[in-house]
Amino acid sequence: MLVALVAVTTLGPATRPAAAHETPTEVVTLVSEIEPSVEGLTVQVVQSVSTQLVLTNETEDTASVLDDAGRAFLRIGGGVIEANVDVAAWFLSNDPVGEVSDLPPRAVDGFVDDVWIQVAEGDRWGWFDHRLHPETIAVPGNTSASEGPAVLGRWTVPIIVGDVDVEVRGVIEFRPPVGTYLTLVLVSPEPLAATVLEGPAPGLFAERRTAGEVIVLGGFDEPMLRFRDGGVDANWASPTWHETARAMSTQPTPYTTASAVADADWHEVAAVDRFGWLDPRIRYPTKPPDDPTFATTIARWSIPMLIGDQQLEVGGESRWQPIDSTTPVSTAGADGTSAWRIVLIIATSALIVAAVIALLRRELRPADMRAVRFDDD
């Protein structure tokens, strides 16, 4: 039993229960391409108990997801999500393991007739698509981090949107963690002062120190945030802010799709001249340095802004810090991989030793021996 427990523990972080298709945390599944691209159709990979696909269909057509035999088992359209209960893939797609022992007979008897039932309302659905779950994942033991991610597998999920055949393609990559990134602000033009907020999705916290208006530009060089006397405003017409506000659950914009070229539509988000927000431009690099054993600057980032009639930027860099020399009191978090590795080592070591002790104790300790601390009655 202890051996089983060790196995559970070594599969991932100690807080993660075991699951089929559990993979090392260095293995990631990604959407690489949607061909052809369809506006309003998005597909994302979500990691839960296993990797899932989440399809959002905001087009006017119905999107149907096909199984390997070309039969549709899921369709989303008109605000309705429907399942084809005549297809085994539907039932399997709701199981993270993909092993449903009590499939309805009609779903295993081969092609009969599609039977569509509504399972939910909305334009979004997530399912366990087992094309993302190969039976075995051979993690290369000698992959050098400097070579970058190693592609372990590729997958394809066909979707029909209206009368357009779409292929969602993705990869399964191995990304050995050999260090961590520190993201720092190096340049912050007056009157703005800024610091990076560390986390899985980094952010920026900025304060206007002296007089002068600062307009932070979005990803399309459109006005996104405005630091002014006595407050900070967000431009609801900025597509960058539209997504940022959604992710932060702050004041939602009335726009479903904002336009970068629209006139600015300013609304106050802070009544003081400081504010923090998530900003995807401050992201960790995906490729380690050529020699990951040395600390080095690996990437620079910048967030443009208008100060008066000048375009300046808050700029910084992402530094590569090898795990062996990571300073424990670093800025908050980084990717936390090193902490989990410590857990893994301790957990595994402790359990092995505990098992030995348990056996020795059972063999050598008198049956009635136990600690008596104090009696209550």
Next chain:
Amino acid sequence: MVRSSSRPHRIVATGLGVLLASPLIAPIAHGDPPSPAEVGDFSAPFVEGGYLRQPDEDLRGDNPLRSQPDYCRPDDDADGLLECAPAAGSLAVLPSGDVLYFNALEATEDLEASIANEVGTVFVNDQSRVMTLGVEPVGTDLAGALRGDGTEWSQPDPVRADPGADTARGSAGPLVPDGLHNQGHDAGAAAQALFCADLDFLGDGRLLVVGGTDYYFDPVFGTVPEESPVFGGKTWGLGELEGTTQARIFEQDADGNVTVVTSADMEYGRWYPSSISIGSGDKLVFSGVQKLLKPLYPDQEITNSGRNVPQVERFVPGVPGSESAAGTDDRFVTESEATANRSLPLFPRLHLLPNGEVYYAAAGQVFNPFGQAYDQALWNIAATYDPTTQSWTDLGVPGVALAVDAADAVLEGTTEDGELGGTSTVIGFRGSTFSIMLPLRADADGSYSEASFLAAGGVIGVTPGSYLSTDQSAVTTLTFDGGEVDTFSTHETGPLNTSRWYGTGVLLPDDTVMVFNGANRDEVVGPGTGTPILTAERFDPATGVWTTMATANRARTYHNTASLLPDGSVLIGGHAPITTLYGFNYSLLDGANDGGPDDGLFSPQDGRDPTFEIYRPPYMYGARPEVTSTDLGLDAKAARGSTIDAFGVLPNDIADAVLIRRTSITHLVDGDQRAVVVDAAASDGGISVKVPEDANVVPDGPYLLFIRDNNGIPSMGIPVNVAGDPE
């Protein structure tokens, strides 16, 4: 006492010690302690009777490797579960002086193999208890002090605080559609567990408990054949702990009986939320997560998944009716989602500021398995919430003085004084730490222009944090000008003498802060791998130094509690750890503090610890101001702005007094924790103390009033129930 050790045992223990050599393992102080007058002392542990495992009982069940629980007895109601004494994972000192507490993670003693795969069938709703402490006989140095001997226990009605139907009350849908998989809601009996709820006093002294845990499987994997050596005959699946929407109210009548009634439901299920009283008498509830293990909500906006609940809800208490003491018109109202929503950690450390706003101290629980919230970078920002405008204001990142330009860029690990930020190497978010608001003091004009907050220990960084605990200690100070926050700064104090994860902080009536319990490593990341810390420490705000104090008797790591008692002593309790490395109860080495070579090396994982100890600070070992009567009525009510006259054996050098809110704590969090220093003036034969007028300084609710001499020695606490504004 029987000491358990054997030669092979010692050898292996030594080997493990080498394997996990320092810096992972901090030394545990042993040896003769200084006198109680210097470092205080701990009472002998005491525990509710009737649960001690008898020597001939083997309660390990099907798994012989499980460590035996000390305070359980065999199943006596055929439900297949051991009967175990509850531990004080959550605790409140009621206006009567009785102690109400409830369990955490009830039934971990019955887990056979893995907490992750058994919660839906094994866990049950947590028990609660009311404890009436014994009193030290008159005539000793501790005259009138509370003690363990003579303590009595009773059970609230219902004892598991599940007055409603035992059905799930979450706000999230299943991960997979109903009907396609049994979600396991019916398989277990723990849909309304008290575990994970927050608790705070209402203005009238009743106790509001918000949230709770619904344990179930999502999905169920099936039933294991009877002949299987593991889970034989049991339903198993992938466990889920979902936060419930429910709120419950505990009320104690004049005879001491405590009943539990259901109040209104929140809109959002919350697991590990924080609630806090505001000056209006309402309560605000922040954060929590809908589903702990799989925070994925296919039926909700996609950005709701992978994060905690950003909505803020306001509890508006109704008027208690004649038929229902809870008041049928209690209600929760969701604050404006346009401005009030904010990503916060679980159990965010919150405080009501004297300007009426709520301060988020950039600290909380580091525990979001799977849900390393995608937006957790925002947790690094300290901020205030204005209940009037229902909006947030960012203050800054604690310890960070912002870079102005490249020439004086502030890089990792270096800081400088600045308008925002101060001198500190404590940067950003801190996890699993206490946050204590230091005593508020009025300026000469009667206004409160400053509030300071002490945080020490914990782990650094957002989830999953640094795993190894820190010894860093810092005070963050906010100043106010015209009701607005004017400055925000963080200054590092002297460090803890021992790095400590999950130490509970207690503000004493002499203005010092004590920290009790905890471990040297994060016991949520690696349950059972931490070294318990039994030695208490005391922080003197005048010097900024932490001093080692007395050593407790029992190891208490996760779900420990500590609370100031009316006599000025501190009640220590709790310890309900997660099973070892998320498997079953197993103490690495033997886990017992029995004089063996492995004492104190790892957290005891043989079940929960339902015992208590009482810590008596140094001021209890000398002369104290003695209050024998007051002009308060039997209900001890005092309106804000009113005067309280106290009489007794009071020295001439009475300096002042301090009003301290009664404790209601769980997971290091007491949102209403506060102390307010007030002037004390001589009156006819006694001392006269004026209750502050501002509801943001002393919100309605139960307090203790301590009279202090010029040396800061406090009297025993006088019960005061602050109720309403002056007429």
